[in-house]
Amino acid sequence: SESAVVEPKTGFSFPATIGDSRRLLGVGLRKKRVLGLKNIDVYAFGMYADCDDVKKLVGEKYAKLPASELRGNTSFIDDLMEADIKMTIRLQIVYGKLNIRSVRSAFQDSVGNRLKKFGGLDNDELLQSFTSLFKDEYKIPRSSTIDLTQEPGHVLNVSIEGNQVGSVKSKLLCRSILDLYIGEEPFDKNAREDFLDNVASLAVV
Ligand code: DAO
Ligand code: DAO
């Protein structure tokens, strides 16, 4: 059970655990349609969560719910994305020609859309303040690893190849990023399904 998982289309491999306690619960693929014509594979990703944190949430709020109902319970899924659970989304870059300008623009679309959804108001300034942190000198060639980690207190830590490049305390930003992978309109539906199946089964043992 402690072996790595390979994302089948790209062959990128994700370790079963990160740190002391974050366990791999699903892998998937982020694609993007360019020029309305073709889909490019942008990155493979692995979704990790701290099992003890998940069990704590279930014990405190969902102990009475059978495992079969936990998995599809929408308030449980919302709580997973809002509670103070240590989680990491690990990205492994597939598309070899990514530049920081396209990362900024994709981030404005995907994350910006969620900041609006959850923040309600106009978050242009907040969005600008995040994207201004992506410096032009960062290099993210094929097979680079980027970790997006939610630390206690809803601090988002970003590291590239294991080097921390930034840290932002924002519950709204953490929520918005997790929604891209775990929310109702995820980048990869199968990855989300696997994640929820695995969360439900680890929560009840
Ligand atoms: O070069 O036109 C192009 C395609 C660029 C696609 C950019 C997608 C960026 C997705 C975000 C990556 C986050 C690391
Ligand atoms: O896939 O659209 C998306 C959003 C992914 C979030 C990417 C965050 C990237 C932050 C670090 C970039 C540094 C160059």
Ligand code: DAO
């Ligand atoms: O220059 O010391 C500094 C701060 C750099 C912060 C870079 C943060 C990049 C990632 C921002 C997170 C948004 C997803």
